[in-house]
Amino acid sequence: MPSSLNIALVTMADLTTDPAGADVHAVHVTELARALGRQGHRVTVYTRRTDGDSRARTRLGAGATIEQLTAGPARSLDEKHTLPHVRTFTEELSRRLAEPRQRPDLVHAHGWLGGLAAYAAVQDTDIPLVQSFHGLGVVECRRPGGPNAVHPARVRIERALGRGVTAVLAGCENEADELVRMGVARPRIAVVPYGVDGERFRQTGPVMPRGRRPRLAMVCGDLANGGVATAIRALVHTPDAELVVAGGPAREDLENDPTVLRLRTLAKELHVDDRTIFLGRLPRKDVPKLLRTARLALCLAPHQPSGMAPLEAMACGVPVVAVPAGASADSVLDGVTGLHVQAGRPVSLGRALRRLLAEETTLSAWSIAAADRAHSRYAWERIGAEAARAYARLLPEPEPEPVVAAEEDETETVTAGV
Known part of the structure; x- marks a missing residue:
């Protein structure tokens, strides 16, 4: 695996809110970017601008930044109202990925809307595309009231993305099985689970008030x-x-x-x-x-x-x-x-x-x-390393450095022949 990759993470989730209130999808993207950055990779997270007061480019940590692209109003939107702005987001993303200094080794899309934008942006390029869904519409439809809550285009788009991208990273074995049932080839699926922030979530630290009951x-x-x-x-x-x-x-x-x-x-x-x-x-x-x-x-x-x-x-x-x-x-x-x-x-x-x-x-x-x-x-360092290994399997093997034979020392040659 190359020691350092240039990785683009693409999502249309709102990453500008305080991480304390962010959803699972947003937390995963943010923490994965930080973990990959700490491991020496260059990571750019492309997301839709949802805050007019924030900077277009924000540093997440060593090697990792968020770049907000203008697509629709600068406020949080649900999936239904985000979908009409995917085309504009895709156009902005395509321009960034085409810049020589920005061109990534691979793109990792998150969520079905992020996948839709990334899939269109990498067309006519040789950039590998990895997809994470963070939950599948076919599964959510099984919940009471689920069919009414899931966007009518989501299941169809997720099936097409699963079959069309270079590889899919499932969050668990159950999701991998669901993807196979959707028609995604099993060899193109890798399981990379969610991680946990071991510094924040640990056994010692402040506690809430409580009574005597267990x-x-x-x-x-x-x-x-x-x-x-x-x-x-x-x-x-x-x-x-x-x-x-x-x-x-x-x-x-x-x-x-x-x-x-x-x-x-x-x-x-x-x-x-x-x-x-x-x-x-x-x-x-x-x-x-x-x-x-x-x-x-x-x-x-x-x-x-x-x-x-x-x-x-x-x-x-x-x-x-x-x-x-x-x-x-x-x-x-x-x-x-x-x-x-x-x-x-x-x-x-x-x-x-x-x-x-x-x-x-x-x-x-x-x-x-x-x-x-x-x-x-489930430490984020391990999850980041597993994601990086999954990425590396999609990239061409680096050409081996030519081996230059050292010239024999004339004295040693003569001596050896005596």
């Missing part, structure tokens, strides 16, 4: 489909524990959120409302403060859960009880760093939680194993 923590962006209702029902069978849920709307909007209202009503009907706490969406800097107060973390989403939530809990030394779907099936080792459970089975879940909370030795062993696995297998 705490079950859920960090879940989608409260409606994340298994929160199952966790509330399981509390009936875990009488000593409390459930703390982070995610969903901002804290000041909790009272007006219909999903939170339904979940709170459920908790009241089951007489566990005094043990169910909703924190709303937390800044990322506060997530480890919550996790360090938990005895167990729950990741119960049955469809395509975030790959980061279990890793962040494990990095804080918290065993994870997870539905083995998506990345959780890879990261959470059943009976080693946590427990695999079936989706939508609150009675068996509650009994398992009650048993585990009474087994201090088991929890201590799982805590050590969880932290060790998160900080070794």
